[in-house]
Amino acid sequence: xxxxxxxxxxxxxxxxxxxxxxxxxxxxxxxxxxxxxxxxxxxxxxxxxxxxxxxxxxxxxxxxxxxxxxxxxxxxxxxxxxxxxxxxxxxxxxxxxxxxxxxxxxxxxxxxxxxxxxxxxxxxxxxxxxxxxxxxxxxxxxxxxxxxxxxxxxxxxxxxxxxxxxxxxxxxxxxxxxxxxxxxxxxxxxxxxxxxxxxxxxxxxxxxxxxxxxxxxxxxxxxxxxxxxxxxxxxxxxxxxxxxxxxxxxxxxxxxxxxxxxxxxxxxxxxxxxxxxxxxxxxxxxxxxxxxxxxxxxxxxxxxxxxxxxxxxxxxxxxxxxxxxxxxxxxxxxxxxxxxxxxxxxxxxxxxxxxxxxxxxxxxxxxxxxxxxxxxxxxxxxxxxxxxxxxxxxxxxxxxxxxxxxxxxxxxxxxxxxxxxxxxxxxxxxxxxxxxxxxxxxxxxxxxxxxxxx
Amino acid sequence: xxxxxxxxxxxxxxxxxxxxxxxxxxxxxxxxxxxxxxxxxxxxxxxxxxxxxxxxxxxxxxxxxxxxxxxxxxxxxxxxxxxxxxxxxxxxxxxxxxxxxxxxxxxxxxxxxxxxxxxxxxxxxxxxxxxxxxxxxxxxxxxxxxxxxxxxxxxxxxxxxxxxxxxxxxxxxxxxxxxxxxxxxxxxxxxxxxxxxxxxxxxxxxxxxxxxxxxxxxxxxxxxxxxxxxxxxxxxxxxxxxxxxxxxxxxxxxxxxxxxxxxxxxxxxxxxxxxxxxxxxxxxxxxxxxxxxxxxxxxxxxxxxxxxxxxxxxxxxxxxxxxxxxxxxxxxxxxxxxxxxxxxxxxxxxxxxxxxxxxxxxxxxxxxxxxxxxxxxxxxxxxxxxxxxxxxxxxxxxxxxxxxxxxxxxxxxxxxxxxxxxxxxxxxxxxxxxxxxxxxxxxxxxxxxxxxxx
Numbered sequence: 001x002x003x004x005x006x007x008x009x010x011x012x013x014x015x016x017x018x019x020x021x022x023x024x025x026x027x028x029x030x031x032x033x034x035x036x037x038x039x040x041x042x043x044x045x046x047x048x049x050x051x052x053x054x055x056x057x058x059x060x061x062x063x064x065x066x067x068x069x070x071x072x073x074x075x076x077x078x079x080x081x082x083x084x085x086x087x088x089x090x091x092x093x094x095x096x097x098x099x100x101x102x103x104x105x106x107x108x109x110x111x112x113x114x115x116x117x118x119x120x121x122x123x124x125x126x127x128x129x130x131x132x133x134x135x136x137x138x139x140x141x142x143x144x145x146x147x148x149x150x151x152x153x154x155x156x157x158x159x160x161x162x163x164x165x166x167x168x169x170x171x172x173x174x175x176x177x178x179x180x181x182x183x184x185x186x187x188x189x190x191x192x193x194x195x196x197x198x199x200x201x202x203x204x205x206x207x208x209x210x211x212x213x214x215x216x217x218x219x220x221x222x223x224x225x226x227x228x229x230x231x232x233x234x235x236x237x238x239x240x241x242x243x244x245x246x247x248x249x250x251x252x253x254x255x256x257x258x259x260x261x262x263x264x265x266x267x268x269x270x271x272x273x274x275x276x277x278x279x280x281x282x283x284x285x286x287x288x289x290x291x292x293x294x295x296x297x298x299x300x301x302x303x304x305x306x307x308x309x310x311x312x313x314x315x316x317x318x319x320x321x322x323x324x325x326x327x328x329x330x331x332x333x334x335x336x337x338x339x340x341x342x343x344x345x346x347x348x349x350x351x352x353x354x355x356x357x358x359x360x361x362x363x364x365x366x367x368x369x370x371x372x373x374x375x376x377x378x379x380x381x382x383x384x385x386x387x388x389x390x391x392x393x394x395x396x397x398x399x400x401x402x403x404x405x406x407x408x409x410x411x412x413x414x415x416x417x418x419x420x421x422x423x424x425x426x427x428x429x430x431x432x433x434x435x436x437x438x439x440x441x442x443x444x445x446x447x448x449x450x451x452x453x454x
Numbered sequence: 455x456x457x458x459x460x461x462x463x464x465x466x467x468x469x470x471x472x473x474x475x476x477x478x479x480x481x482x483x484x485x486x487x488x489x490x491x492x493x494x495x496x497x498x499x500x501x502x503x504x505x506x507x508x509x510x511x512x513x514x515x516x517x518x519x520x521x522x523x524x525x526x527x528x529x530x531x532x533x534x535x536x537x538x539x540x541x542x543x544x545x546x547x548x549x550x551x552x553x554x555x556x557x558x559x560x561x562x563x564x565x566x567x568x569x570x571x572x573x574x575x576x577x578x579x580x581x582x583x584x585x586x587x588x589x590x591x592x593x594x595x596x597x598x599x600x601x602x603x604x605x606x607x608x609x610x611x612x613x614x615x616x617x618x619x620x621x622x623x624x625x626x627x628x629x630x631x632x633x634x635x636x637x638x639x640x641x642x643x644x645x646x647x648x649x650x651x652x653x654x655x656x657x658x659x660x661x662x663x664x665x666x667x668x669x670x671x672x673x674x675x676x677x678x679x680x681x682x683x684x685x686x687x688x689x690x691x692x693x694x695x696x697x698x699x700x701x702x703x704x705x706x707x708x709x710x711x712x713x714x715x716x717x718x719x720x721x722x723x724x725x726x727x728x729x730x731x732x733x734x735x736x737x738x739x740x741x742x743x744x745x746x747x748x749x750x751x752x753x754x755x756x757x758x759x760x761x762x763x764x765x766x767x768x769x770x771x772x773x774x775x776x777x778x779x780x781x782x783x784x785x786x787x788x789x790x791x792x793x794x795x796x797x798x799x800x801x802x803x804x805x806x807x808x809x810x811x812x813x814x815x816x817x818x819x820x821x822x823x824x825x826x827x828x829x830x831x832x833x834x835x836x837x838x839x840x841x842x843x844x845x846x847x848x849x850x851x852x853x854x855x856x857x858x859x860x861x862x863x864x865x866x867x868x869x870x871x872x873x874x875x876x877x878x879x880x881x882x883x884x885x886x887x888x889x890x891x892x893x894x895x896x897x898x899x900x901x902x903x904x905x906x907x908x
Contacts, residue, residue, distance in 0.1 A: 026844045105767075111527060148813075150843040154872055167768020168813065169840050176872040220771060246771045248779075255762075255771040256807050284783045285772055312560070314621020317674060317700045317709040318739055325702075340499045348555045355710050358555060359602075359622065385625050388602040390480045418608050418630040440740045 007127055007201050010095050011187060011209075012141050013072030014043045015091075017064055017087060020078035021047035023055040026097065026164040028147035029077035033296055035144040039155070039422075042142060044069065064090050074099055075135065075145055076154050080113050083131070087120045096121070097145055098130035104193050118195045137175065140186050142209040148172055148364040149445030159184015160213030161292055162206050165200045166191060170218045170285070177289055182429075183296045186211040198223030200231050207235040214295045215242045216288060220256040222270070228279045236278035240300050242448065244288045245270050255265050280451045287444055294445035297434050298410040303379035304450035305329045306443075308354035309369045310384040311361040312390070315439055316354035319382060319414065322443035327454030330354075344368045362391045363399055370403045370411075379453075380446045384439070386415040387426075388420050390442065397427035404433065410449055456489035457801045460580055461655050463747045464549050465641060465663075466595050467526035468497045471518055473540060474532035475501035477509040482553065482601035483531035485815045489598040493609070496596060498523065518544050529589065529599055530554055534567050537585070541574045542757050547653050550575070551599055551650045553586035559586055572649045579658065587639065587646025590621040591629065594640050594665040600625055613638015614667030615746055616660050618653045619686075620645060624739070626670045631743055636883075640665040652677030655753035661689040668749045670742060671697045674710040676724070683731045690732035694754055697733050718880055734905045742896055744890065751888050752864040757833035758904035759783045762808035763823045764838040765846070767817040769893055770808035773836060781908030784808075788830050817853055824857045824865075834871050834900045835906075838868040838893070839882075841875050851881035858887065868896040 016036065022029045036045055046069070047055050050062040061067050064074060064086065074093045076083045080102035080338070087096065116133065116206050116281055121128045135145030139158035146153070146168075157176035163185060165171045171190040178185055186209070198307060200223050206212045209299035214233065222228050235241055246269040280300070282291045306328045310316035320330050330426040333341070333353055335414045342353040350356035354368045366383065374381070383400065385392065404411040413428045415421045417437040425435040436442035447454055460521065470490065476483045490499055499534070500523070501509050515521050516538065518528060528547045534556035541550065557568040568585065575582045575726045583589055583823040589599030593612035600607070600622075610632035617639060619625045625644040632639055640663070643656050654677050669689065676682050678814055701710035702721040728735045731833045733752070736745045753779070760782045764770035772786050784807055787795070795805040799819060804810035810822045820837065839846065858865040867882045869875045871891040879889040890896035901908055 011550050031844075073492070101814070105804065106802055125699050151843065152841045152844075152872075152874055153870075154874075158843070165768065167766065167771070168766075169766020169769035169770075169842065170772070172766070172840060172842055173769060174868045176875075180872055185460075218768065221766070236702075246768070246775050248775050255767070255774040255804075255806065264574055284776055284894045285769075291891070312621065313625020313709070314619070314624035314672065314674070314700070315627060315739075316623075317621070320702050320709040321702050322738055348560060349707075350559065352709065358711075360555070385607045386626060388623065390482075390485070390603065390606075395810050407595050416607070416627050416630045418606075418634055420608075421630075438743070438774070440738045 003186040005162050007197055009072050010127070010129065010136060011138055011205065013143070015043065015046065015069055015072050016050055017046040017071045017074045018044060019048040019064060019076050019110050021049045021055055021060060023052060026236045031147045032077065033143055035146060035150065038168050039142045046071065057267050063096050067092065070094065072397045073097060076302070077147070077246060080110065080131070080281055084113060084116055085122070087126070087203045089116065089357065093126055097133070097135040098128060099133060099135060099147060099339055101132045103131045106372040114193060114195055115150060121196055124349070129198040130192045131195060133202070134190035135173055137188040139184065140215065143303060145399065154179035154184045156183060159186065160211070160218060161185045161211070161296060162212040162214070162287065164189050164202045164216070165218035166194060167218055168192065173285060174288060174292065178292060181293060181294055186338070194223055197398070197400065200224050200228045203228070203235055203241070204231045206434045207231065214235045214237055215239060216292060217241065218288070219243055220247050225273065230272050232279055240295055240451070241279045242282055242288070242295065243274055244282050244284060244355055253355045263437040264305060266358035275452060278354070278452060280448055282444070282448060286441070289446040291448040293436070294412065294448055296450055297432055300451045301379040301410060301449045303431060304453040305331050305378045306446050307373045307381045309357065309373065310354045310380065311357050311364065311389055312384060312386045313358065315384050315386065315414070316356050319356055319384065319439040319443060322440045323446065326447035328443065328447055328450055333373060334376050337372055338405060341369065341372045342451055344372065359389050361389045363396045366396060366401055367399050370400070374407045379380045380449050381410060382414060382442050382446055386416060387424060394427050397431045397433070400433065401431040412436060412445055414439055414443050461549070461651055461659055463526050464583065464590060465592055465659065467597070469500065469523055469526050469596070470495065470497060471500040471502055471521060471525045471528045473511055473518060473528055473530050475503045475514060479726070483534045485601045485603050486529060486531065489604065492604065493596045493598040500525065508661060514682060520548060520664065521546065524548065527551060531601070533587070534564065538567055538570055538574070541571065541580070544578070544580070544871040547580055549581045549583070551587070551589040552582060552588060553587060553599070553601060555586045557585045568649055573652055574663045578637045582650040583643065584646045585649060588625055588644035591642040593638065601625070608633035610637060610639045612640070613750065613866060614635065614640055615670060615750060616640045616663070616668070617626040617642040617670045618656045619643070619672035620648060620730060621672055621675045622646065625893050628742060628746065628861070631745060632694055634865065635747060639748055646840065648677055654678050654682045657689055657695070658685045658903060661685065661692060667693055669695045669748060671695065672698055672742070673699050674701045676760055679727065683727050686731035687731055694749055694905070695733045695740070696736055696749065697728055698736050698738060698746045729906060732906060734902055736898070736902060740895070744895050744899040745902040747888050747890070748902055751886055752903055754905045755833040755864060755903050756907070759785050759832045760900050760908040761835045763827065763835065764808045765811050765813060765821065766838060766840045767804070767810045767812065767844055769838050769868070770810050773838065773893040773897060774808055776894045780897050780901035782897065782901055782904055787827060791826055791830050795823065795826045798826065798876040812841050815843045817847055820850060821822070821824065824854070828861045828863060832863065834903050835863055835865045836868060836896050836900055837865060840870060841878060848878065848881050851887070855885040865898055866890060866896050868893055
């Protein structure tokens, strides 16, 4: 089997069949039909259910074989034993997405079913995503096989992030988060129990996928450790790969086993492998969320030295703590830079790192602090704007953008999340500067950019 | 000086004088006048500025001594050297809040001024809050000396949390956060450079303050380590005390020094002292935020065993990881409980800890999971509700409340933060169940409740 290339059709299928299509609103298979329509899937959609002649005005086939077409993707939304029966008889299917649960994650009988499923797939040359998964959300090719109604989990717009995950719930969580932050995604794949297609095949596809700028992986376990490291090592030369590894601790390991039947194994081995492959590892959902936000705007940097500019001393202290905590270097300014800053700023300001402009700050003070501070060699900048100072204005965003662009350093904003500051946050985001709402969150994001320098 | 009792007047002043009152909107002293009015401070407000006969229709005195009244609290909003001059001449002031910066935090000259200020206070028996601070926001006695306009930093409603902080910016950040989450506060004190009144005096007052149910401290350094531990040890017997210590790492230590001139010292010593005093330590702003939220509803518990009930396997795995990471114990269910659960729940459900009800969950499944799970001895419960399952309803909140109340265990909710789920979150919050929007945040909050059992 030529590695990777054979799963490309999942991301540009000419036809999708929904096996187990239901006319009942709210039923998973009906939600999927609605979502394929809503997203505007441009290929042929076939409905399969022997109990109906038609559903919502569309013809309903009694079996897959009855369809006079090669089916690129057959979606199975049926009890596990029925899935096996149908797969066994199927003649015209290239790939299957098995949404159904009831396999390995449920114990002995389910494990037997899953082994059978695997064998059928191998024998018939049908590539399988799942079982126990949500399948594919693809904003590029307009595919949405997630059975969650859009009213409950919003879909993000099109963008450059692609997400690979064993966990469907994690996919939904991050999907919803991206939608609410207007961060765009390319492809999201939830492969659940991963009987066949997993992160390595997908990563191999995404590596050369022009729509994908950044790859994000939620991992309980790895499908093929050696090949994963090999593929990831090549991929990270082209685009950033971020991983959140869960099932690190004993309880998580147990939970992962009963979740997707995954043996999540010793965390230290994973950690070393990620490092070797040039993968940026982040911690938990919060780490992933911040990584998505910052990588939506900025590329990785070539070092780990962070400059902090603040209008609140205490927030600056917290930020410095958080930055060091996440492995960044909060280096002092050079003596010359301190002198220049002292001559240009108010007497109250502290010309260290953080540069503390205090609650008496003006827009111009921020510019001075950045222009002078950035003469020293920093890799990334965090600016806190608490908006307590009466003299800072909405125009600050434009000014900060100008400095950032002329120095070409990623600049992250940290502000509180009140009604007023959220409104102001839009000024920064419109100017392409990502905004974070806690010192820890900004520090985590900056640490992502510093990647493996930490 | 009898410990503590002598600062009570700061929290129920009969008169407040604003020294350096300005008629110019936006100037700090003018903002303070507006805020005192807005909050409805019931005592006498005196304006002092020799350059004006009246401001906004109120008489303006040329000096403090001209006022024919004992001044409980004189607020100084003037350049540092002028503060010293006026303090030197003052005859009728009990306590001073020195908002002005330009003291120890600015270097040698400022340090000299601060030493002088300290001496004047001691000689004249004037208790001092500050300098370089915001002073007092007191929702009980209706005092607001913060010079930040309410449009920029919202004020929380009245409630049971009291907050002590060296940092004004941190005070604003947490204040705004509390306001946006509808969490009420009693007293907030920002004491900046802390030339006199600090956390120990304030804690001593709050210990017997009936309006205060929980004390939260942002600490760069401690004023009097020995006495602090002594007072805190007594306080934690009556109400929870939560501390976030910043300036833990080298960069933070530096930053703290140029912020409030504080020597933040070796973190390990603080850590041990907090433990000894029964204080719950949290990490950073995120830790503090989650602590405030959870302690607004629940009291500390007598152990660290957490039960996780989830409708998403991956989120359950992350939650288990996060809980162990924050020192909680994610113990397996007993064999009998697992058996009972298996007989009552869908085949797909995983009856470990987490109990994974999967995306096919119903309201009733949650109730069964909790009722059975809580037969084993857990101290705190985290329930995730991703709302992906079509069969869960708004009525879930009432049902969870019922189980929680009958078992009398704190129950925390974790949901995504989309438009839909935020609306649903209100159902839980109305029923007194705090909602967290990331697995890590819920785990941090549960860990706060487990306090020193971790």
